[in-house]
Amino acid sequence: MLDTIGYIAIGLLVAVALLVAYASTRPDQFQASRRVAIAAPPEAIFPLINDLRAFTTWSPFEKKDPNMTRTFSGPSEGPGQRYDWKGNSQIGEGWLEILSATRPSQVDFGLNMVKPMTASHRVTFTLVPDGENTIVTWAIAGRVPLLAKVLHLFIDVDRMCGQDFEAGLASLKAATERAPAMSAKA
Numbered sequence: 001m002l003d004t005i006g007y008i009a010i011g012l013l014v015a016v017a018l019l020v021a022y023a024s025t026r027p028d029q030f031q032a033s034r035r036v037a038i039a040a041p042p043e044a045i046f047p048l049i050n051d052l053r054a055f056t057t058w059s060p061f062e063k064k065d066p067n068m069t070r071t072f073s074g075p076s077e078g079p080g081q082r083y084d085w086k087g088n089s090q091i092g093e094g095w096l097e098i099l100s101a102t103r104p105s106q107v108d109f110g111l112n113m114v115k116p117m118t119a120s121h122r123v124t125f126t127l128v129p130d131g132e133n134t135i136v137t138w139a140i141a142g143r144v145p146l147l148a149k150v151l152h153l154f155i156d157v158d159r160m161c162g163q164d165f166e167a168g169l170a171s172l173k174a175a176t177e178r179a180p181a182m183s184a185k186a
Contacts, residue, residue, distance in 0.1 A: 023150040032158040033139035034165035042127040046104035051077040060167040065091040138165045
């Protein structure tokens, strides 16, 4: 005979099993992206993305933990340049590496998180001329293992990433549009 606690335990186990079963039917990949029109040519924007030191001047993640430790390695820009960080609970720990760059239209990164949980994702910036503007798209994509599928039932990754991407793109827009000297250098 089962007592009340036994029924509760069985009910919880069934609920967890159903939750995991449902999560397992969710997509194996995720993606999120945001875009903005910037009143500058791609050549003026590209250096702020293709150099991780310049990237940190407008990245929204830098503002979340100004005291994080940062290490840069590899070339001064482009493929092979790497940025390692270790920060607070909002930032975690990981590294970003430029995997490829097509001047002045695209930069692909590998994003590798160590904390709060391990993950590897692909981040891509595309720059497309549009009259006097450039449409800059910031996108992230990656695998979704079972545990992440369960978490995604409760966390809207598109909204979470999207807020940071929107803030970062607004900062990139402001930095680019107020820096005519930078446009002339590019």
